[in-house]
Amino acid sequence: MWQAALLILLLPSVVPAADEQAVPRPAAQAIASAHPLATRAGMQILDAGGNAFDAAVAVSAALAVVEPYSSGIGGGGFWLLHRASDGKQVMLDGREKAPLGARRDLYLNAQGDVVPGLSMDGGLAAGIPGEPAALVRLAEHYGRLPLDQSLAPAIRLAEEGFPVDGHYRAMARFRLTALRRFPAAAETFLSKGEVPAEGVLIRQPALAGTLRALADKGRAGFYAGEVARRLVEGVRKAGGIWTLDDLKQYRIIEREPVSFSYRGQRIVSAALPSSGGVGLATMLNILAGYSLDQLEPAERVHLVVEAMRRAYRDRAQYLGDPDFVKAPLSLLMDTRYADGLRASIHPQHATPSRLLPGTASLSNGTDTTHFSVLDREGNRVAATLSVNYPFGAAFIAPGTGV
Template sequence: MHRARPGLAGKPRAAARQVPRTAARGGCRVKRLLLILLLLVPAAWAEGPARPAAAAPGRSAIASANAHATDAGMEVLARGGNAFDAAIAVSATLGLVEPESSGLGGGGFLLLHVAKDGRDVFVDARERAPLAATRDMFLDGNGEADRRRSVDGALAAAIPGLPAALEHLARHYGRLPLSQSLAPAIRLAREGWRFGPKNAAMLAWRKEALAGDPGAAALFLPDGRVPEVGTLMRNEDYARTLELIAREGAAGFYRGPFARRLVAGVRKAGGIWSERDLAEYRVVEREPLRLHHRGYEIVTAPPPSSGGVALATILNILSGYDYAALPPAERAHLLTEAMRRAYRDRALYLGDPDFVQAPVAMLTSPDYAAGLRAGIHPRRATPSALLPGVDAAPARPDTSHFSIMDAEGNLVAVTQTVNLPFGNALVVPGTGFLLNNEMDDFSVKPGVPNAFGLVGDDANAIAPGKRPLSSMTPTFLRGDDRVAVLGSPGGSRIITTVLLAALGLMDGQDAQAVAAAPRFHHQYLPDRIQAESGALPAEAVAALEAMGHTVEVTDRSWGNLQVVAWDRGSGELQTGTDPRWQGVGKGAATAEEASIYR
């Protein structure tokens, strides 16, 4: 494990001072006066002040994108595990039943709050470029980007981080051994689960790529066809891989016979992995970003996530307006202009902090936001082409997120991914999982968009051992009255999905309302507002277009938001799981009186 920076030592208390005798006599007079006042207090006051807000919820809750994963986490909590043990169970189960979105062949970001220490930590389990990677490895002979090679096949795969993250959680934060936390996923892999509508929809979209790899075809296309919804699916190889990790930890995955099998399979398929790539992989603990807005503290992801920096830019810009009181069109206009500028900066400045000195302090500064705000016309859109920046696809519901809060107040927000649905569509035989295609998240060439339409520059260029920039934005929201854990998949739309959810929670919406609310999005390029049906009233769309915005309202939806929220005063514990995939996700809490949404 690497740590990006050491923790801050506590400040020593000031030395005691001698109190002058005259001051002591004055203190006695004050005490007598206070006693008299207390005797005069009305009887109703004698009952004492209102009960203070609880320091911990006293029960636990999980919201995830799949009911099997939520159930696995609840099982581990019932066996005496904490939120971190439950996170291992949820993560491993999602990799099994939602292989289109995440798994052992991918990576993720884990945002943790350790209640006993009052400490927040960001665990970076993002994939790394192989050491043989080069800046122009996806350019053809004419210097043009060959997008197919950065998406499909072995060359598209970066070195996975999720197996290392699972051991890291167990070793440093959990209470149970890996064998217990991984047990539900191992059992389910052998007993089987039912192929669902989300699995089928995503597999149909990637069928051609999966059919081209024998390992993937054998696992996901029995008899050469997409399985019917309801088909019982088993994965013995996945169970054996989890048992290896449970028995030997991350070393069993990244070194020895299993690592050699992975490397041989990748290289046979045309990839550039080496045993050194796997042996040198480590998760990195980084200091989370902390923002303040409307009386809430927002704890969120630092680089190599672009999410936290973008949230800071947007919220700092919005802090100069009474936007919550504005009509829908004016509020959407200001949000759009803030999004536009945040995504422009994402393209210009952000990358792996171990390789790039990104100006995070500047980008998250209220003074910088004030300068950006000065360029926003209150009634006119700013064309992206007029903003200095990068010269210049619709997102699919890949990636996965889950949120956990346990009875002690530990918090976990995890966003994990293999990038595009079913990753690079390659399975090394005998391993049971797909590899990622995260190499596409690098800037293959300045100004050339990736699969999500995001452009980038040299800060996110390919380099050996470098981690690609990500939009994953696991987030905590903390206020005097409310604590929430949230995050979502959605490619380039993750940031704005989390933004709108956070604003909804600040406005007092409950967890399920926030998860279900229609969304809109702007990402600098392409220069248009994309809106789910119902996100903006018809009159607001007309007003935005009159301001010069291009608005594209679509019946398609995006994201898969998972929220846990705790009301510190009433003790109510809510879970909100995105209804865009009906009957797939699940929120659950450990007490009957808690609010449970499914």
């Protein structure tokens, strides 16, 4: 689903890394995520002897429980890793994939027109999830603790529930009509068909069961067996086209991160199909030509906005899934290319949008979340997770919580 992958935020994951040999081990460990319960889950794993990769499993799974409008086990993401022991840097590409039966006219009617909502709500809108496979890969190839231990905090949150806050209410209100259409989703995320009040506990016992199957059986606990059967059955009854082969064939891809320099610092960021690393390189290469610290705040903001607009224009025009689209990366990340873009920026006037063709409308990031983890050994994780639209397809396959 490269098209959905382009919806990732411009700055999905950035790990500054100057001279790796000279970077000392941190004196403390840290986690930053969008929800305190997810941060707490990760800290519990670090305190139990896990490393940053174990904590990333815990945070990812916990966010899937407490931020269902931004990420989920039914979604995917990118995990940018730095392993301190050998300096290995890699990006786990765990984005969703289109079912094998997908075709270019999947969301069109007989007249060739787009059917409103068909690509956003329900079983036909659902891609093959990548997050469960990514959590298994993190635990088995990079973590120190068993998967079931790292998933335990999320399982507990799903069973015991988490309190609704104002942001949850806003997202549920935004997707209320779609959530009401699908009984399992309405029962899970709403209160008698309405947006739940603040403080109401959202319990997800079916999701807890799916997470437990993943914890007990690893990849086979999700992509095969009873969970897989229920997923396929639920999606197909809701008009989707999943098959058991779709789940069986899903694979995580390890990709080489994007790396570039900015003002003497080496920056490592996400590779395609995330557009973040390339976009960040373009933007910073443009800004490198300015003495930003000597400018007034309004001037700085203007230049940053203009640089970002050009990076986003290039994202919409050139970037895609590298397995299917050949992007001109060497050009887009070349400082000489940035020189030309910089020359098109007027220091006092914004560039009219009509002079930046190829841009697409973008969401405000309510369907995406990011977190970062640093442990005392110097291992680091920067992850961006998404379900592409608030509450994803607003659909849950009965009996799975997904």
